[in-house]
Amino acid sequence: MFTKNKVSFVNIMTSFKKSDLKFSVVERFLRYVIVDTQSDPSSLTQPSTQKQKNLGQILVNELLEIGVSDAHLDDFGYVYATIPANTTKPNVPIICFCSHMDTSPDCSGENVKPIIHQNYQGEDLVLPDDSTQVLRMAEHPDLKNQLGNDIITASGTTLLGADNKAGVAEIMDACYQWMNHPEIKHGTIRILFTPDEEIGRGVDKVDILKLGAYAGYTIDGESAGTMENETFSADGAKLIISGISAHPGFAKGKMQSAIKIAGAIIAALPDDLSPESTSGKQGFVHPVGIEGHVEQATIEFIIRDFEDDQLEQHANTIRQTADNILKRYPNATYRLQVKPQYRNMKQVLDKHPQIVDYAMEALQRAGMEARLRSIRGGTDGSRLSFMGLPCPNIFAGEHAFHGKQEWVSVQDMQKAVETILHLAEIWEERS
Known part of the structure; x- marks a missing residue:
């Protein structure tokens, strides 16, 4: 050096x-x-x-x-x-x-x-x-x-x-x-x-x-x-949420909206792991896009850190947050896809x-x-x-x-x- x-x-x-x-x-x-x-x-x-x-x-x-x-x-x-x-x-x-x-x-x-x-x-x-x-x-x-x-x-x-x-x-x-x-x-x-x-x-x-x-x-x-x-080392992630659709006039006790679940997951992500709260060598998890409907919604993330092993920990934060939110929606499910971008x-x-x-x-x-x-x-x-x-x-x-x-x-x-x-x-x- x-x-x-x-x-x-x-x-x-x-x-x-x-x-x-x-x-x-x-x-x-x-x-x-x-x-x-x-x-x-x-x-x-x-x-x-x-x-x-x-x-x-x-x-x-x-x-x-x-x-x-x-x-x-x-x-x-x-x-x-x-x-x-x-x-x-x-x-x-x-x-x-x-x-x-x-x-x-x-x-x-x-x-x-x-x-x-x-x-x-x-x-x-x-x-x-x-x-x-x-x-x-x-x-x-x-x-x-x-x-x-x-x-x-x-x-x-x-x-x-x-x-x-x-x-x-x-x-x-x-x-x-x-x-x-x-x-x-x-x-x-x-x-x-x-x-x-x-x-x-x-x-x-x-x-x-x-x-x-x-x-x-x-x-x-x-x-x-x-x-x-x-x-940074960088990964992209896609969280795909599968909810339960029902006619809104007869949805009580049945509907579990993937859109609302997606919003709750984003709101529950740690504030200290967001781009607007980090600097220097701190990494972050950043939702960059959301789309969907009641039955299925997708959140796009970028995950960044200077250390490769931290990327997996940040992905686990997304999983843990989704797990916690879905406890309120027992019939809904999700899957997380993570793709390497650069190192x-x-x-x-x-x-x-x-x-x-x-x-x-x-x-x-x-x-x-x-x-x-x-x-x-x-x-x-x-x-x-x-x-x-x-x-x-x-x-x-x-x-x-x-x-x-x-x-x-x-x-x-x-x-x-x-x-x-x-x-x-x-x-x-x-x-």
Whole structure:
């Protein structure tokens, strides 16, 4: 695991300076966010919405224009590309940088109007198309680190799409820099842009053999200088309740409504095991959907914890709660179906400590305080890690994602580009 030693990374001679870079990240980001790429959890297709391919084709065209000759979009909506090695060292591991193109179904991503608020000085940012949408420093504490920076928001009626088009733009700018700055030495680099991450299908059809990479990095984190090497482990659960239906005019002593039983079970779940009551390393049980009628009702849950064995305990909490409620409904029954979703990537990353160490060093070389964190969620990297591509998550600068107050700063996106470039250099140096 990375430890701070007294070797000053700022004294290490790197092959590029920030002043050498003509950043393209902001211009790219502003182009990408106006493309509606919202994914759809109810769709059975891959990708879930064909409009995600619209952005994918734009990215392919831009990669081809800068000389990345193998860039292509496959039938499933994935963009693949290769930055060829420019080092004489023969054994530099192939690394992959990955971001997702879709935006959340939770908030509209259609007709996004990005706005740059220049030289932010701590004032409230009122979004012009809906004056009730106001970014206040008290509610967005990371704004304290943005004084003097340029903040990008949407106009108030849509999300912005910084999750994860900031990451897409940062990787694309890094590709531009690699192709125009041969003095930045690196091994072979794979690029992967995925659809449907927001609905949990981001790597369902990814071709790991085509990538052929030793290590991966998703660029999909929040605050500048942060990296996440640990995610939740996750299960999905479905509680199916079978009640007793009867004509309501003659139901006394007969009807046992599955709808009412479902409501009672949800109400009886422990408050201290809900998302709104947990933080840090605490897990939760979260009912995310309910449907049904008198005879049968179904509750959908997501179950989360950083420890795998706790997932089973949380599932048992659902069972015990259902058992207790059904004592009042002796003729009703239930069954609980639990399905694994993803697992804590730290289990894999701890076996490959240099993957995290090099990224922490890259953050420092880019002039930031490197901070290693856990994320109360999952990334494409969670599943990629267990598919054979160990993959921590580096910041993209996105904040307040999935809502109308989503924002990102120009300067944080530029720092992310620098981090990516430094990271590729470090892999080349250490090989």
